[in-house]
Structures are given as C-alpha cells and as structure tokens.
Amino acid sequence: MIDRTFEKHHKEQMIEVQALLEENPSLFVDLLRPSPRESHEDEVVRQEFGDGDEPDGENSFGEWFYFHITSRIHLQRRLIKRAEVKAFLGELCLHYARACNVAVAHYCLMDNHFHLEVGVRAVDLVVAKAAASKLIGCVKQRFTNIFKAWYNGDYRKEKRYRYKALGKGTLWDGRPHIGRIKDDAQLAACTLYVETNRIKATCSALIQALEEPPCVLSAEESQGEMQPGYQALLDELSAYPFQSARWYLDGCKGSDPVLTDGSDGIWATDAELKIWWRESVAKLPKGWRKVWFKLRPGILKPTPCAERRYLISPFFQRLGSTPEERGRTFGRLVMGMCWHGRHRLEAEDDETDYPGVSNI
Numbered sequence: 001m002i003d004r005t006f007e008k009h010h011k012e013q014m015i016e017v018q019a020l021l022e023e024n025p026s027l028f029v030d031l032l033r034p035s036p037r038e039s040h041e042d043e044v045v046r047q048e049f050g051d052g053d054e055p056d057g058e059n060s061f062g063e064w065f066y067f068h069i070t071s072r073i074h075l076q077r078r079l080i081k082r083a084e085v086k087a088f089l090g091e092l093c094l095h096y097a098r099a100c101n102v103a104v105a106h107y108c109l110m111d112n113h114f115h116l117e118v119g120v121r122a123v124d125l126v127v128a129k130a131a132a133s134k135l136i137g138c139v140k141q142r143f144t145n146i147f148k149a150w151y152n153g154d155y156r157k158e159k160r161y162r163y164k165a166l167g168k169g170t171l172w173d174g175r176p177h178i179g180r181i182k183d184d185a186q187l188a189a190c191t192l193y194v195e196t197n198r199i200k201a202t203c204s205a206l207i208q209a210l211e212e213p214p215c216v217l218s219a220e221e222s223q224g225e226m227q228p229g230y231q232a233l234l235d236e237l238s239a240y241p242f243q244s245a246r247w248y249l250d251g252c253k254g255s256d257p258v259l260t261d262g263s264d265g266i267w268a269t270d271a272e273l274k275i276w277w278r279e280s281v282a283k284l285p286k287g288w289r290k291v292w293f294k295l296r297p298g299i300l301k302p303t304p305c306a307e308r309r310y311l312i313s314p315f316f317q318r319l320g321s322t323p324e325e326r327g328r329t330f331g332r333l334v335m336g337m338c339w340h341g342r343h344r345l346e347a348e349d350d351e352t353d354y355p356g357v358s359n360i
Contacts, residue, residue, distance in 0.1 A: 010193060016340040017189040020333065023213075027318055027329070031185050061314065065120045065128035066105075066181035068190045069136050072113035074173040078359040079147065081111040085360075086242045089114065089143055090258045096138045097258075098265030098300060099291045100131050103311035106194045107258050109242040110201065111359075115194045117181075119311050121262075125180070134293070136176045144171050155360065187315045192337045195245045199237055200341065206233055207342045214335035230335045237334065248316065249331050252323040255305040264309040268299035 021028040059065060073079050080086055086109045093116065097104050106117040122128035152165045181187050200207065214230045237245050247256040276284060277297055287302035319326040
C-alpha cells in the first residue's frame with residue numbers, strides 16, 4: 001500500500017509550503033537551508049525506483065515514523081455526508097489507532113474521502129509501515145460492514161425503502177494511499193494540506209476572492225489583525241466537528257473524538273477477559289470492543305477524557321511556547337496556505353455530485 005512519499009504525490013503543495021516557510025523565517029529557519037545538489041548515487045536511486053517508495057534512509061523524527069493516509073469512496077459517492085456516518089468512522093479510526101499503537105496527529109473526514117496524518121513509534125520503517133497498513137485496512141473493512149448494516153436497515157427504512165439494498169463488496173475506491181513523510185518540510189506540508197482540505201473544497205469562492213495575504217506572523221512577534229475575508233474561513237474551520245483543526249485552534253483544550261497518541265487505550269484485565277471474552281458483542285458493557293488480531297485476545301475499554309493523551313507533532317511544537325500561541329500561529333499558517341493555493345484548488349477534493357451516482 002505504500003506507493004510513494006508525500007513529496008512525490010504533492011509537488012505543487014510542497015512549492016506553496018516553501019513560500020510560506022520563507023515568509024516565516026523565525027519559525028522555520030532550519031528548513032530554509034538550500035538542499036544539497038543531487039549526487040550521482042541519488043540520481044541512480046531515483047531512476048531505479050521512479051515514483052515508487054524509496055529506500056529507508058535516515059529517519060528525521062528519531063523513533064517516530066509519520067505517514068499521510070487517505071482513502072476515497074468508489075465513484076466519489078458522498079456516502080460519508082451525514083453526521084452519524086462521520087461519527088462512527090471517527091470512532092473506528094480512534095479504536096484501531098489504539099489497537100495498532102498508532103498515533104493520530106491530524107485528520108479530516110469529508111463526504112467522500114478522509115485524511116489521516118499518523119505517527120508510529122517503531123524500531124524501523126518496515127514495522128511502522130505494517131502498523132499503518134493494518135490501521136487503515138481494519139478501518140475500511142469494519143466501516144464497510146457497519147455502513148451496510150446501517151444503510152440497509154435504518155436508512156432504507158427512513159427513505160421508505162425507495163433505494164435498493166447494498167450487496168456484497170467494498171465501498172472504497174481501490175487501495176488506500178499511504179505516503180511516508182520523510183522530513184520536517186514534508187510534515188509541515190502534509191499537516192497544512194490535511195487541515196485546508198475541506199475549506200478548499202467547500203469555500204472555493206471565498207478563497208478565490210482573497211485579495212491580500214492574511215498577515216502571517218510568528219508567535220514571538222506582535223499578533224496583527226486578520227485581513228478581511230479570512231475570518232469567515234477561520235470560523236468555518238473552527239465550526240467543523242470532524243476535523244482536528246478545531247481542537248488545535250482552541251488551544252488544545254478539552255478532548256477530540258479521533259486524536260490519540262496510540263497508547264492511551266485501556267485494556268481489560270485478565271480477570272475481565274475470562275468473564276467477557278466468550279460473550280457476544282451485544283452483551284459487552286457499553287463502549288467495550290474486542291480486538292482479535294493482537295498476539296493474544298484483548299478488549300479495549302473507553303478511555304476517560306482526563307486520561308486521554310495526544311501526540312503533538314514536531315511541526316506544531318515549533319509554532320509557539322504555549323498551546324494558545326501555537327493555535328493562533330497555526331490558524332494564520334492555514335490561512336496562508338489558502339492564500340498561496342487560491343489559484344490551485346484541488347480537483348481531487350471536489351465534493352460535487354457525479355451525474356447518475358447515488359449519494360445519501
């Protein structure tokens with residue numbers, strides 16, 4: 001499933017991010033150094049591997065490996081449009097992230113696809129790739145089963161059975177895209193790409209009408225007023241409940257339904273397993289979920305809000321000394337990406353209905 005790095009899949013996005021980094025040298029001075037000239041060995045590797053995944057090389061994040069994951073509904077049907085569908089998709093992302101020990105740092109759930117930026121603490125890239133692939137594979141498979149049961153039951157009953165029941169087969173358009181994030185510049189580009197994904201698709205008219213940059217400033221400098229036209233975009237970003245930007249803009253207060261560091265799951269004890277493992281799922285206490293693919297059977301229990309833990313990525317850490325400062329700077333950077341990408345709104349993120357394709 002790992003087919004290319006984030007840079008190869010988003011070359012134009014990387015150019016826009018480079019411009020944004022140059023506008024904020026106090027935040028990204030270490031990322032503005034000119035890249036070394038490609039050596040003959042690098043050229044041979046690039047020609048040999050082409051657009052495929054590159055050799056492991058040195059990891060820029062120590063024991064952490066970061067990936068951008070996205071998957072799309074077949075024919076871009078807007079099957080994830082309703083709030084209850086997005087809600088149980090988010091619940092599945094959180095559950096399997098804990099089951100696979102994968103951290104979810106940023107995410108965006110849209111009407112016909114979704115994006116995850118995940119981090120995996122592993123001894124090498126092979127192990128990290130396997131964990132990321134396991135996460136997305138379980139989410140897609142389980143979502144398909146739950147969605148079909150909901151669609152064929154409650155939804156068709158609501159619509160008085162005017163729609164045919166869904167049959168066998170997957171809902172998804174082929175394999176997921178899992179791109180490795182190799183360095184800090186790609187991590188910045190991926191984070192801003194994920195967080196601007198929805199407003200670029202739904203607020204294209206507002207973005208194209210922008211006439212001046214949003215006055216992006218670092219956390220150490222005086223905070224200026226947001227330029228006219230940007231506040232409406234920022235309010236739209238903050239109001240959407242199925243995206244991580246809302247939590248970050250609010251200064252990382254409270255809890256988020258999807259974000260996790262991957263290790264804050266509460267597992268049933270051996271005594272509880274003896275009592276509950278052979279019981280049907282319907283008889284389990286509320287919120288308990290069985291995990292079948294671990295080395296031994298396990299049951300994940302709900303984690304109280306006070307015990308939730310989150311992964312703050314290296315990109316977000318550099319945005320200020322406090323969560324509030326980081327949130328303000330993060331909002332201005334996101335608006336800066338809207339400014340730089342105002343003439344290149346992603347066609348692949350368009351949520352327009354396809355003629356003859358059923359949605360919900």
